[in-house]
Amino acid sequence: MKILIIEYSKTFAHLLQKTLRTIGMEFEYYSNTKQGLERCKQVKFSAITISHENSKNYQVFAKNIKELPHYNHCPIYLFTSQFSQDLLIEAFNANITEVFAKQNFLSIIHSLKRSALLENIASQAKILYVDDSLAQSSNTILQLQQIGYQVKHVSNASNAIDLIEHNQFDLAIVDLILDKGDSGLSVVKYIRALSDDIQQQMPVIVLTNDADKARLLDVFLIGGNDYMIKPVHFDELNLRIRSLIMHYREYRETKLENNKLEKIALTDELSNLYNRHGFNETSRHTFDYASRKKLPIAFMLIDIDLFKEINDNFGHQIGDEIIAAVGSVLNSCLRQQDIAARWGGDEFLVFFSDCDEQNARTVAQRIQHKFNLKTAKYQCSCSIGLVALDQINQREFSQLYDLADQALYEAKERGRNQVVMHDLSGNITMISNGPSITGSNNLMQ
């Protein structure tokens, strides 16, 4: 991707070059159109910028450029210090792609960056081409491959669906009417119903033989992003492909970035478990589901024993490592549907849906055992308060929390390092003691 700059103002040329260098874009700079035109005859630039000196100058230049081979779709941007509606119309009539006021420097840079991205799209893009007539499509496919697209061709909807299941495409080109009563419509419907948010938005160009306007507009109703009437004009197809892929990439990047930010907002950094907000967001659905389906549930509170002394004796960094150890122990003991969170300080909670009392006891003991072993070097242990119910039965989250908290309090009162359970009849019983802790640093003494 290389940009040709023709600029009469030395100051503006300097600013533009400096900015493009900083963002790593390649360019060549000339101070007159004659040199610029000569250079275009030797090299293919991806975009051209020309500064407005007088109308005749840029109009003649743009005309000459568009007559060069391979330059008919090259964007030409006109920069002016005196932007006006009249100039805009004049420039569009002279094949200028966009007109920018020089004062609007950021949007100039944005457009140049966009041209660079558009230019590079073919080299990294994967296209699915669904068409039963190889005679019509083979030439287009070849041309797409020649400019760098990876193209997978299939002739029926079921093969297309098969490929979509196992590949990540950037765009699909789908013939509306396929052989033997098959239709590209089923491919479009399949894409739009995909559970993956990103794949579901894959752009689709629908090819059709039907030039009837009303039928063509139906393409948008069935989920297509664009249509083209066969036989397709290749340059037009290519420009449409580039623009759709570009938008899809922007969507994909924003979506991934948002997912990342959302994860950060819902996760506790130290333990890599949910934070309070994350727990509230994710547990609501599981809680409602368990309530509706009358599933057995369990709720567990875990608190590190004498954590203050651990911090005091070994330092906060070791304290932090121990908090991280709770996270890794929980992640190794829990099923995917269990929801674990760091509730604050050294307190953690776990919500188990579809988990009966016996299973809850077993998991609690396993968690305690693993945690004690993992942190044995520091003579560290944890206490667990557990509540198991055969169904939620209209209880609020806060009531479950209170029941588990009473059990946890009892575990601490009885000497810590144990699992205590609040059972269905309201009794509080000790389930197990953790492994005994020995050694000179025994903080449990």
Ligand SMILES: Nc1nc2c(ncn2[C@@H]2O[C@H](COP(=O)(O)OP(=O)(O)OP(=O)(O)O)[C@@H](O)[C@H]2O)c(=O)[nH]1
């Ligand atoms: N290292 C570290 N310490 C923390 C963090 N958050 C809270 N703490 C400390 O955790 C300790 C919690 O202590 P307490 O709630 O008083 O109880 P404890 O010492 O664990 O005693 P028991 O719960 O009765 O066994 C406090 O000293 C907090 O400063 C953290 O993110 N990192």
